[in-house]
Amino acid sequence: MTGSDALLDAMSEQGVQVIFGNPGTTELPIVESLAAPGRPRFVLGLTEPVVMGMADGYSQASGRMSAVLVHVQPGLANALSGVLNAARARVPMLVIVGQQMQELLPGAPFLGGDVVGMARPIARFAEEVSHIQDLGDVLARAVMAAYGPPAGPAVVSIPLDIQSAVCGPLPSLPRGPVDLGPGGHAELNAAFGLLARAARPVIIAGDSVADGGAGQSLSALAARLGAPIWGEPFGARLPVDTGDPAWRGTLPRFGSAIHDALAGHDVVLALGMPVFRVFGWSPGPTMPEGAALIHVDLDPAEIGRMVQPVVGITANPGAAIDGLLARLGLPEPAATQRAQAVGHDIARMRSAVVEGIHAAACADSGGGITGAALSVAIAEAIGPGDLIIDEGLTATRHMRPMLGPRAPGSCLWHRGSALGWGLPAAVGARIADPTRRVVVVQGDGSLMFGIQAIWSAAREGAPVALVVADNGGYEVLEDGMRALTGTDRRDWPGLHLANPRMDIAGICRGFGATAECVRMPADLVGAMDDLLVRAQTGVAVLVAEVAPGA
Numbered sequence: 001m002t003g004s005d006a007l008l009d010a011m012s013e014q015g016v017q018v019i020f021g022n023p024g025t026t027e028l029p030i031v032e033s034l035a036a037p038g039r040p041r042f043v044l045g046l047t048e049p050v051v052m053g054m055a056d057g058y059s060q061a062s063g064r065m066s067a068v069l070v071h072v073q074p075g076l077a078n079a080l081s082g083v084l085n086a087a088r089a090r091v092p093m094l095v096i097v098g099q100q101m102q103e104l105l106p107g108a109p110f111l112g113g114d115v116v117g118m119a120r121p122i123a124r125f126a127e128e129v130s131h132i133q134d135l136g137d138v139l140a141r142a143v144m145a146a147y148g149p150p151a152g153p154a155v156v157s158i159p160l161d162i163q164s165a166v167c168g169p170l171p172s173l174p175r176g177p178v179d180l181g182p183g184g185h186a187e188l189n190a191a192f193g194l195l196a197r198a199a200r201p202v203i204i205a206g207d208s209v210a211d212g213g214a215g216q217s218l219s220a221l222a223a224r225l226g227a228p229i230w231g232e233p234f235g236a237r238l239p240v241d242t243g244d245p246a247w248r249g250t251l252p253r254f255g256s257a258i259h260d261a262l263a264g265h266d267v268v269l270a271l272g273m274p275v276f277r278v279f280g281w282s283p284g285p286t287m288p289e290g291a292a293l294i295h296v297d298l299d300p301a302e303i304g305r306m307v308q309p310v311v312g313i314t315a316n317p318g319a320a321i322d323g324l325l326a327r328l329g330l331p332e333p334a335a336t337q338r339a340q341a342v343g344h345d346i347a348r349m350r351s352a353v354v355e356g357i358h359a360a361a362c363a364d365s366g367g368g369i370t371g372a373a374l375s376v377a378i379a380e381a382i383g384p385g386d387l388i389i390d391e392g393l394t395a396t397r398h399m400r401p402m403l404g405p406r407a408p409g410s411c412l413w414h415r416g417s418a419l420g421w422g423l424p425a426a427v428g429a430r431i432a433d434p435t436r437r438v439v440v441v442q443g444d445g446s447l448m449f450g451i452q453a454i455w456s457a458a459r460e461g462a463p464v465a466l467v468v469a470d471n472g473g474y475e476v477l478e479d480g481m482r483a484l485t486g487t488d489r490r491d492w493p494g495l496h497l498a499n500p501r502m503d504i505a506g507i508c509r510g511f512g513a514t515a516e517c518v519r520m521p522a523d524l525v526g527a528m529d530d531l532l533v534r535a536q537t538g539v540a541v542l543v544a545e546v547a548p549g550a
């Protein structure tokens, strides 16, 4: 067998069933091996951000490591936005990159160069195989790094001479993350001491709580402490069932707003997340004065990065939650009373928010569809078993509170910052579970970074329902310009997608979808129903003309 055969066999044996990719000349021996029976299915993406987004959605929806094949420096250059997204969202991913014959590399050939140097600042792991006898070792370390903890993308560069070298089968690859356990006794005892004495504790839960399936333990901990649960800013996954009376929603994205949201709490328990990844600068501290931080995360590099904790614990957050529950023991009357008050306050705030959004949805915006109206229509159309993926930016600002109770695993939000993730992720999620309905929302701007995924979805028989919030431009950047300049001017260079206005429905049809448009608020409900019917048999798109700024 060749290095390529051995690579693919080891990946199959590890559980890899699908490889997302876009090949070039430096990957052709691997393509040849892919054609042999029993090898993973190859899903072609027409451009690398689509390849990466599909792999990302596949992983996030299934909890399995995804696998990618891209083309030497040009392919990896295009894929790096997806490497960034996967690193931020802690998505386990093995990225195989072809490389030129090693003997040609010193001469800087047309196809070949420093793949590892390109990947290293962003990926969790990047190495090139330089001897065929190292292939198994490098792969094993890459898979281990991909699973983490914390999980992330691992890049392996394989030169053509290694792909074609004769070799035997490779040793088995790791099949999952190392379990860090609950953390040290001393640290857990210290955390317990702080929490047991807290008068107003608060929990912030991140993606790594969701990954461990620790939602129910988290609910039990919140009830036991009488603490509200916030989701981390920019969380990709739901850590807990949002029907939990303690679920307060997602924290805001600026330090000063986080400070205000946490004000009055004396102990902050942050689980499975960075503290805090903020969007940009804001005045003042992020943590409320005098509050003690307990920070539990899989990644020791995150602990103390921005805020020094009183107690820092490198642990599996789910196991740490169980360790704390065991120490806290039976409910205490003061905490139970607090839990009731927290639940009552949250229910009151939630209904005020929902009422406000309903009012905004019904408000007159000169006849056009508002983001609020679109969010309400989407929330009402989808079912509890659907997977909803959101890269709708300004138009879906109001969607989360309208979704009602959702279970962990039923929503994915864009975390990585590189646009063009949503639709490809939806396609990957549908490939991971062909029985699950997937509804994805995109802005008109963000859609254009990954629209070719429609073709992959159509070709793979992986229908998804796509709602496009078409407001004719980059509305979120208009918001930014208003904040920056204090003016309401709307003709900034580079923020509009008019002249010519894109025929988004036409482009989607060109890639193999059915597509309809909706312009009037009164037609939204019918249009959503029609979208979901069309999505039963093929990729279906609804382009909603959303009034800019509404």
Ligand SMILES: Cc1ncc(C[n+]2csc(CCOP(=O)(O)OP(=O)(O)O)c2C)c(N)n1
Pocket (backbone or CB within 6 Å): 081, 391, 392, 393, 394, 395, 417, 418, 419, 420, 442, 443, 444, 445, 446, 447, 449, 471, 473, 474, 475, 476, 477
């Ligand atoms: C790959 C990439 N390029 C550029 C950006 C910068 N960017 C952030 S938001 C945005 C516009 C998004 O527009 P749209 O999806 O239409 O949403 P809207 O702001 O209109 O709600 C852009 C270009 C980015 N985040 N990622």
Ligand SMILES: [Mg+2]
Pocket (backbone or CB within 6 Å): 443, 444, 445, 469, 470, 471, 472, 473, 474, 475
């Ligand atoms: Mg837009």
